[in-house]
Amino acid sequence: MTETNTRWDIFCTVVDNFGDIGVTWRLARQLVAEHSLTVRLWVDDLRAFERICPAIDIDAAQQYQQGVEVRHWPVEWVHTDAADVVIAAFACNLPNDYMDAMAARERPPLWMNLDYLSAEDWVVGCHGLPSVKYKSVQKIFFFPGFQPGTGGLLRERGLLEQRRRFQQDAAAQRQFLQGLGIERAPDAQLISLFAYENAGLDSWLDVLAAADTPTHLLVPEGRILGDVARWLEVETLTVGAIHQRQSLTVQVLPFVRQDQYDHLLWCCDFNAVRGEDSFVRAQWAGRPMLWHIYQQDEDIHQDKLDAFLALYTKGLSPAAAEAMNGLWRAWSAGQPIGEHWLAACKHWPELQENAQAWCLEQGLQADLATALVQFYLNWI
Structure with a gap:
């Protein structure tokens, strides 16, 4: 399996107006544009999303923007298959049904908690370590950062x-x-x-x-x-x-x-x-x-x-x-x-x-x- 035929799901709950969606939207676009991945971005607040991407249809449950499949994260979750890579942005909690779908896969997905950015020394030691486990699926800490040994910063090619x-x-x-x-x-x-x-x-x-x-x-x-x-x-x-x-x-x-x-x-x-x-x-x-x-x-x-x-x-x-x-x-x-x-x-x-x-x-x-x-x- 290569990077180009994998499906990625990114989950974002909008907590502070624009920071959460700002990071995840940039990341989703870059994964599609530079790594040819299939990406779904799940967002619970499309109105906040619209401010940074005016093309967003705030009433659409599913739409495509710049190659990214944007899905509204509904209060009443509708069952969907889990992706190969699942990113919970900023420690957001995934829907229970989706977590069951992850566990039901023959091959468990890579489940990562994309954490908040920090320059603190402990980040290097915790980056890439296992977090909680749900049935057969292990969650991994992934820390952006400024030092070698972290996940780096969002930066588009060129x-x-x-x-x-x-x-x-x-x-x-x-x-x-x-x-x-x-x-x-x-x-x-x-x-x-x-x-x-x-x-x-x-x-x-x-x-x-x-x-x-x-x-x-x-x-x-x-x-x-x-x-x-x-x-x-x-x-x-x-x-x-x-x-x-x-x-x-x-x-x-x-x-x-x-x-x-x-x-x-x-x-x-x-x-x-x-x-x-x-x-x-x-x-x-x-x-x-x-x-x-x-x-x-x-x-x-x-x-x-x-x-x-x-x-x-x-x-x-x-x-x-x-x-x-x-x-x-x-x-x-x-x-x-x-x-x-x-x-x-x-x-x-x-x-x-x-x-x-x-x-x-x-x-x-x-x-x-x-x-x-x-x-x-x-x-x-």
Whole structure:
């Protein structure tokens, strides 16, 4: 049996709006496009899916999008045969009937829990280990990660070269931005802001507004809009709104397709992102960034944040590393970040070089889709 005649099922429950579906949709497309696999993507919330893939029919129980069979994951499960490879994304629970179907196969499928991304040291030791067992079917831990010995990161074939060419083509960038209604002033720095609600935002906007260098802040639809509106002292912000205060121009963008979001990140000088999918895509942009990590009970997320910062800032000078650590930790804690932003700006060329070097370093590892396929080939 080869990789090209196997069937893969990916199950996704949408927990945090777009992160879960964002990762699984990218993965499903890549498995089809680059590995010629037959992939079904089971999703319980097609409305959230529609935001990143407008072609989705939210009323269809079954449809095909970009070579992927998309199935609505119904409350009342209808029996279906189990695939050769079954991926439970982010520890979601599979339907009981489907688990029985896995156990009924003559040859049990490879059942993997595609876990959340983390830079913590223990991930390397747990990657590929057995988890729970259901009858004859053993579940395996599969961890994305930043270090050898993990599953790597989602990265499509040729992505970094595509990004490099785009960032060297001023005309292509200008055309893309104009397609979103963005007119960038020649001397303005471009920043994207995609984040959860954050009490520390006001101090950052205050500093950007008072700066000598103009800033054009691009804010896609999302949870941070309420905080931006309060700072601007307006009741609501809708797509297309443009407000200016001193040196700061704020523009609200529509929620865009994944490939458009990639290009937006590539255009910007600095990207503030959230969750997991946009976090990884910002790293592939090769530009300085700020991550709003998803908050977890008992501040468990803090360990994940510290572990990533230890890797990401390893190549920086002590002063630059201290500035980045202060900025990221304050932002994730909802604390004022204005002074931390000014401290980071003192090391801007070094932060730019570090972002590029980190991107290239991560690009040397096998991508997540390839790692999954290779794991299956080794397993059989």
